[in-house]
Every structure is written in C-alpha cells, then in structure tokens.
Amino acid sequence: MVFLTIGNQGWAEPSNNGLAVTFSSSGKSDTRILPNLWLFVPAGKASSPFVPAGEFTAHYQGHIIVDLRGDYTFQAELQGVLSLDINGATVLEATNSPTQPVIGKMVRLNKGTNSISAKFKSPDNGDAFFRVEWTPKGDQNTPIPLTSLTYEITPEISSGQRLLRGRELMVENRCLKCHTSAGTESGGMVELAYDAPSFDGIGSRRNFAWMRDWIIAPKKMRASARMPQVFHGAEAPEQAKAVAAYLSSLTTASVAPPEKVLSAEQIETGKTLFSNLHCDACHITPGVKETDPLRNPLPHVASKFANGQLANFLLQPDANYAWSRMPKYHLKPEEASQIADYLLSAATKPDALPTPTEAALITQGQKLVQTTGCLNCHSLKLENQFSTKTLVNLTNDQWKSGCVAATPESKAMNYNFSESDQLALKAFAESDRGSLQRHVGWEFSQRQQVTLKCVQCHGKFEGFPAFEIIGGKIKPEWSATFIAGDLSTKIRPWIESRMPAFKKPAEALAQGLAMQHGLPPKTPEEPAIDPELAKIGQQMVSTVGGFSCISCHAVNELGATQVFESAGINFAYTAARIQKSFFHRWVRNPLSIDPSTKMPVYFSTDDKSPLADVLDGDGPKTREAFWNYFRLGKKMPPPPLQP
Numbered sequence: 303m304v305f306l307t308i309g310n311q312g313w314a315e316p317s318n319n320g321l322a323v324t325f326s327s328s329g330k331s332d333t334r335i336l337p338n339l340w341l342f343v344p345a346g347k348a349s350s351p352f353v354p355a356g357e358f359t360a361h362y363q364g365h366i367i368v369d370l371r372g373d374y375t376f377q378a379e380l381q382g383v384l385s386l387d388i389n390g391a392t393v394l395e396a397t398n399s400p401t402q403p404v405i406g407k408m409v410r411l412n413k414g415t416n417s418i419s420a421k422f423k424s425p426d427n428g429d430a431f432f433r434v435e436w437t438p439k440g441d442q443n444t445p446i447p448l449t450s451l452t453y454e455i456t457p458e459i460s461s462g463q464r465l466l467r468g469r470e471l472m473v474e475n476r477c478l479k480c481h482t483s484a485g486t487e488s489g490g491m492v493e494l495a496y497d498a499p500s501f502d503g504i505g506s507r508r509n510f511a512w513m514r515d516w517i518i519a520p521k522k523m524r525a526s527a528r529m530p531q532v533f534h535g536a537e538a539p540e541q542a543k544a545v546a547a548y549l550s551s552l553t554t555a556s557v558a559p560p561e562k563v564l565s566a567e568q569i570e571t572g573k574t575l576f577s578n579l580h581c582d583a584c585h586i587t588p589g590v591k592e593t594d595p596l597r598n599p600l601p602h603v604a605s606k607f608a609n610g611q612l613a614n615f616l617l618q619p620d621a622n623y624a625w626s627r628m629p630k631y632h633l634k635p636e637e638a639s640q641i642a643d644y645l646l647s648a649a650t651k652p653d654a655l656p657t658p659t660e661a662a663l664i665t666q667g668q669k670l671v672q673t674t675g676c677l678n679c680h681s682l683k684l685e686n687q688f689s690t691k692t693l694v695n696l697t698n699d700q701w702k703s704g705c706v707a708a709t710p711e712s713k714a715m716n717y718n719f720s721e722s723d724q725l726a727l728k729a730f731a732e733s734d735r736g737s738l739q740r741h742v743g744w745e746f747s748q749r750q751q752v753t754l755k756c757v758q759c760h761g762k763f764e765g766f767p768a769f770e771i772i773g774g775k776i777k778p779e780w781s782a783t784f785i786a787g788d789l790s791t792k793i794r795p796w797i798e799s800r801m802p803a804f805k806k807p808a809e810a811l812a813q814g815l816a817m818q819h820g821l822p823p824k825t826p827e828e829p830a831i832d833p834e835l836a837k838i839g840q841q842m843v844s845t846v847g848g849f850s851c852i853s854c855h856a857v858n859e860l861g862a863t864q865v866f867e868s869a870g871i872n873f874a875y876t877a878a879r880i881q882k883s884f885f886h887r888w889v890r891n892p893l894s895i896d897p898s899t900k901m902p903v904y905f906s907t908d909d910k911s912p913l914a915d916v917l918d919g920d921g922p923k924t925r926e927a928f929w930n931y932f933r934l935g936k937k938m939p940p941p942p943l944q945p
C-alpha cells in the first residue's frame with residue numbers, strides 16, 4: 303500500500319496507489335502524487351515545490367476501485383472550494399466548512415474502476431485544507447482506503463518526478479555549500495541546513511588508512527555516500543594520503559581505552575541486540591550474503607573506527623554530525639559495547655598501517671583541506687580559502703560539465719552521477735530554481751520517509767505500527783517528540799525493538815505527515831475538560847458496570863488486568879498521542895482500521911453503545927466521555943475495580 307516506492311537507487315519512484323495532483327498558481331503548474339483526497343497548506347506557503355506561494359488550485363485525478371457495486375456518499379471538511387466528480391458526474395460541492403462536514407449526493411460506484419476528479423481552490427485567506435471521507439451505504443464514514451485509489455503514470459508525472467529528483471540531489475549532495483545562493487538561509491528547504499561530520503578531533507575517532515581510502519572514493523566505500531570525490535587525476539592518491547595524515551593529526555586529549563578481549567558471550571548478546579533492534583532494516587547483517595544497494599554493509603568498522611570509538615558512535619551517532627542518517631537508539635553503554643564487539647568480531651581485520659607523521663606531509667594536507675572545498679561542508683576552526691561560482695552563475699548550458707559530468711575536469715567534484723540523475727539535475731537547472739526556497743510540509747515528509755527508510759521497519763516487521771495511517775492518527779506535537787527520541791517511556795513495552803530517534807528532521811517530519819493527511823501542523827485547542835463526562839468515562843473503562851477496557855489497557859500505574867488477552871496502550875498517553883477524529887473512528891470500529899486487531903468492536907452499526915442506560919446509549923456521547931477521562935492523562939484517577 304505505497305504510492306511511492308524506494309527504487310534501487312534509494313529514492314522515491316511512483317508506484318500506483320494514490321492520486322495524481324496538478325497544482326497551479328500564478329501561471330505555473332506542477333504534478334505530484336498524493337495518497338488521498340487530503341491536503342493542508344498553511345497560509346502564505348507554497349502548495350507544491352514548483353509553484354509559487356499564494357492562491358492555488360489543485361486538481362486530483364485517478365481511479366477509485368471497489369470490490370462490489372454499491373452506493374456511497376462523500377463528505378468534506380474544508381477551507382476553500384471543492385467540487386468532486388465520480389464517473390463524470392458532480393457528487394459533492396462544498397465551500398468553507400472547516401468543522402462541520404458537507405455531505406454530498408448518494409452515488410453508485412461500479413464494481414472495479416471508477417474515474418475520480420476533484421478540484422480544490424484555496425480560500426481567499428487563511429490556511430487552505432480539505433479532507434474527504436466516504437460512507438458506504440449503511441456504514442460509518444471513513445477515509446477512502448489507500449489501496450482503493452490509483453493513478454496512471456503520465457508524462458507530467460514522470461517529468462515532475464525527475465524535476466523533484468533534481469531538487470533533491472541539489473540538497474542531498476550539498477551543492478549549495480559551494481555554489482552559494484542568496485536567500486537560502488530561512489524559509490527554504492529544511493535540508494539546506496544539512497551538515498557533514500566535524501573535523502574537530504577526528505584523528506582520535508577515525509583511523510588514517512580508512513580516511514585515506516574514503517577520501518579517494520567515498521561512493522566505493524558506501525553507495526549512499528553524499529560526499530563527492532574531491533581529488534581526481536594522477537596525484538589523487540598522494541593528495542588523499544596527505545589530507546588523511548593531516549586529519550589524523552587533529553586529535554583531542556582523550557586517551558584511547560585499552561584493547562580488550564572480546565568474550566563469546568558478549569558477542570552473542572550483541573548479535574541478539576542487532577537482530578532484535580532491527581539494525582538489519584538498514585544494514586546487511588554480518589555473515590549474510592546479500593547485495594541490496596539499500597542496505598549498508600558493515601565489514602569495515604574495524605578499519606574505520608579508532609579503538610573504543612565504535613561503541614561511542616552507536617551511543618550517539620549524531621555527536622559530531624547532527625544530520626547523520628543513522629538514528630539513535632538510546633542504547634545503554636553496555637548494550638553499545640556488546641553490539642560493537644559483535645560487529646568488530648565479524649569485521650575484516652584492518653591492515654596494520656602506521657599513521658604518517660612527517661611534518662611536510664601534514665602541512666601539505668592542511669593546505670589541501672583549506673583550498674579544495676572540504677571546509678565548505680565540514681567544520682573546523684581553520685581559514686577556508688576555497689571559493690567557486692555561485693548558483694546564479696551556473697548557466698543552463700554548463701550543466702553537462704563540472705560536477706555534473708561523468709568525469710569532471712579540473713577542480714570540479716566527482717559525484718559519479720548516473721545518467722538519469724544527470725538528466726534530473728539538468729531539469730532542475732532549467733526550472734526557475736526557486737523551489738529551493740520552498741519548504742512544502744507534506745512533500746518534505748514524503749521524501750524524507752524514503753531517505754530515512756522509515757518503511758524499511760514500519761510495514762516490514764510484525765507488530766510495528768502501520769506507517770501510512772500515522773499522519774491521520776498521531777498528533778504532530780506528540781509525533782515530533784517521539785520521532786526526536788525525547789520520550790523516555792516505551793509506548794508498546796511488548797515490542798522487543800524500539801523506534802530509533804531521528805532528532806533533526808523530527809518536527810518537520812511530524813508536521814508534514816499530518817499535513818499530508820489534511821490535518822494542521824499544530825493541533826487546535828479543545829474546550830476545557832468536562833468533569834462530569836470524565837467521571838462517566840472513568841466508570842465505563844472499568845470491569846464494574848463498564849466495558850472492561852482495562853483488561854487490556856493500563857491506566858497510569860494500574861496495569862492491564864488481563865494482559866495475556868492482547869495488550870493495548872496505556873490510556874494515560876491516549877489523548878496527548880492520538881487525534882480526536884482517529885480516536886472516535888478507532889473506538890467505534892477498530893476492525894475497520896486494523897482488520898487483525900484483538901480490540902473488540904463495542905458499538906453497533908447504527909452507532910449505539912451496549913450500555914443503553916448510560917448517556918442514552920449514544921455512541922458519540924459515550925466516546926466523548928472516554929475522551930474527557932483520557933484527557934486527564936497523568937492525572938487520570940484509576941477506575942473502580944470492586945463494587
């Protein structure tokens with residue numbers, strides 16, 4: 303169920319779930335793929351990367367597929383103007399109705415494929431958004447399942463994806479660190495802030511020979527490397543050696559820990575951790591024969607990391623490189639050293655090569671670091687003497703040469719671009735290039751979830767939460783804290799793995815995920831908690847005259863009473879964690895969201911509660927009572943257990 307897949311180059315390629323959307327603004331247009339009939343564009347922001355900010359229209363096109371012929375109504379909450387056509391007939395027209403859904407005419411969908419077309423126009427002022435749901439006859443309203451929506455790949459989509467790829471290459475490869483551009487400091491793409499590992503004290507962390515080999519050809523060492531090959535020509539090996547010797551001389555006072563003997567037990571524990579934590583989502587497990595270009599192999603760790611430094615790296619991968627794509631697991635120090643010992647035991651033994659210490663070589667290396675562009679990306683307190691053409695001075699005709707060329711001459715960088723990436727960069731060059739200045743929330747999260755391989759875990763391993771619903775389920779504030787790793791508690795203690803932290807992109811990712819689902823990046827305030835309803839909610843979760851929700855769900859310190867059933871999540875987190883709309887949908891019918899969930903369905907198809915004497919057995923009112931109780935969070939009083 304994906305609308306973008308990870309291609310074998312490691313970047314997003316269209317699959318066929320979702321809808322094709324053409325954004326138009328000020329005479330420019332841009333075609334993208336979105337998962338559903340949803341959108342959120344904050345006031346004053348661009349709707350899509352290649353159209354300017356301001357008034358826009360968005361035209362959604364594709365097909366809706368149903369298994370059986372049946373009658374449906376569509377409804378929308380929105381700020382803006384929407385008209386929705388199914389099989390050529392208009393079934394819903396709505397204008398500015400942000401909190402009360404506008405319900406359209408009943409329409410018959412044919413078994414199989416039905417064409418769908420929706421036109422949305424932004425409102426005169428304020429945030430632009432819309433969220434469409436459907437209601438199969440006699441059922442409840444829900445989002446249209448993602449697998450029911452498909453689009454055809456058109457030339458506009460292909461050229462749009464190529465252009466987007468070109469823009470991505472510009473930031474991922476840090477082209478603007480050298481070819482600078484005015485106005486990229488704020489409000490632009492988040493990735494313009496990308497850094498590179500700091501050179502401060504690097505000689506204490508990394509070994510000489512590995513650095514030399516890396517500098518000669520970074521992409522040979524790791525296919526997904528972003529660093530270009532700086533040196534080419536006959537002198538390259540000597541230059542790399544001098545630079546590595548210089549970097550090796552940049553040591554800090556810390557003393558390397560003593561060589562230790564690896565115990566078989568320690569190694570075995572490390573191996574188990576590697577497997578339980580699903581490091582294999584992004585790395586090839588040592589000893590496993592596999593050449594998946596998406597996974598980084600790790601046989602070189604003994605050559606790369608100075609003594610004791612691998613464990614330090616695992617503890618804090620972002621210590622010297624804030625935007626490292628390697629996430630942080632909050633390992634305990636002993637866990638880090640167990641994994642390190644395991645990886646070292648399986649690694650290739652390094653050549654025992656002494657680090658050169660000749661002063662002349664080191665001086666030559668320092669000069670090269672100052673004059674060849676290293677310091678445009680890497681930080682070090684040392685004067686940078688390198689400069690090159692600014693972005694505006696790279697005219698369109700030049701985008702076959704220099705750093706874009708297959709074999710760059712003179713001082714240009716060698717990125718080893720494939721032919722399709724060269725075309726993508728050329729397409730970017732020929733655009734107005736203003737897209738670098740446009741951060742588009744939903745688009746950022748779409749791209750980053752591929753770059754950071756979120757879906758190599760989510761959707762791959764059993765029991766992990768489904769990814770494609772996260773944006774409509776989790777509040778962006780909570781999601782940001784969780785993705786950043788700032789939450790000390792595990793939400794699902796029964797999962798052996800854990801969600802690793804991606805600190806830097808967390809906030810923009812969380813907001814983008816919500817916006818992709820048509821929800822605001824900041825959750826609106828709710829009215830004060832109703833203490834009467836909260837009291838009813840407290841009674842209803844209990845085993846005494848209630849629904850016995852607590853047989854599976856904990857309430858703060860009160861553990862679930864029958865965890866062997868199928869553990870649910872502690873209710874103390876619920877209101878801070880999940881969107882109210884999702885809460886209602888889930889509790890009304892959890893099976894409609896997760897057909898394999900063990901949580902029972904309590905409410906009837908006409909939305910009546912089985913407790914007819916509480917709140918008139920009214921479904922929505924009953925759920926509001928739960929919700930008001932859950933909103934007490936850490937202050938929730940425990941439910942009664944005995945009459």
Ligand code: HEC
Nearest residue numbers: 475476477480675690691696700701703704705713714715
């Ligand atoms: C470390 C600095 C650096 C980075 C990073 C860098 N370049 Fe360059 N680029 C250069 C240098 C040096 C030249 C050669 C021109 C010169 O001597 O100033 C060059 C030349 C070029 C040229 C040809 C200009 C001409 O005169 O023909 C293009 C196009 C170009 N770069 C595009 C890119 C792109 C695209 C990226 C990112 C994928 C990139 N560069 C990244 C330093 C850099």
Ligand code: HEC
Nearest residue numbers: 579580581583584585600603626627628629631641754755
């Ligand atoms: C979501 C993907 C992802 C997961 C999960 C992940 N890593 Fe990584 N890891 C990376 C990436 C990407 C790099 C390359 C560093 C970079 O780009 O900054 C990396 C780098 C590393 C390196 C350094 C290798 C080098 O050449 O620099 C080690 C060692 C490592 N990871 C071990 C682990 C271990 C152990 C785990 C599990 C506890 C793990 N990784 C989980 C993505 C991941």
Ligand code: HEC
Nearest residue numbers: 475476498499513517527528529530532545674675676679
């Ligand atoms: C365009 C930006 C850029 C330029 C120019 C650049 N690097 Fe890098 N370098 C990176 C990035 C980003 C990484 C992190 C790994 C990756 O994804 O490529 C890196 C990694 C490294 C590492 C490995 C650090 C570690 O701990 O893993 C070394 C050593 C290094 N660079 C040295 C150099 C030297 C020396 C130069 C100049 C000759 C240079 N780099 C030029 C961006 C750059």
Ligand code: HEC
Nearest residue numbers: 580583754755756759767781792793794799800801802804
């Ligand atoms: C190494 C595997 C792994 C990777 C990679 C990963 N996750 Fe997770 N994620 C998990 C696990 C396990 C959980 C459940 C944790 C829990 O409930 O305690 C989780 C939970 C979440 C949640 C909470 C969802 C819920 O229903 O509770 C969010 C949000 C999330 N991940 C976002 C992301 C994003 C965004 C990325 C990519 C940047 C990502 N994850 C990458 C393993 C992973």
Ligand code: HEC
Nearest residue numbers: 849850851854867868869870871876879889900901902928
């Ligand atoms: C048989 C066990 C069971 C019972 C009884 C049960 N649930 Fe659940 N509940 C679950 C499971 C399993 C999940 C999904 C957990 C996950 O996402 O991993 C869940 C999830 C939830 C969630 C989403 C929580 C979140 O933070 O993601 C809510 C809200 C919820 N249940 C409410 C209720 C209410 C209210 C009742 C009683 C009317 C109830 N549950 C009874 C098993 C149960």
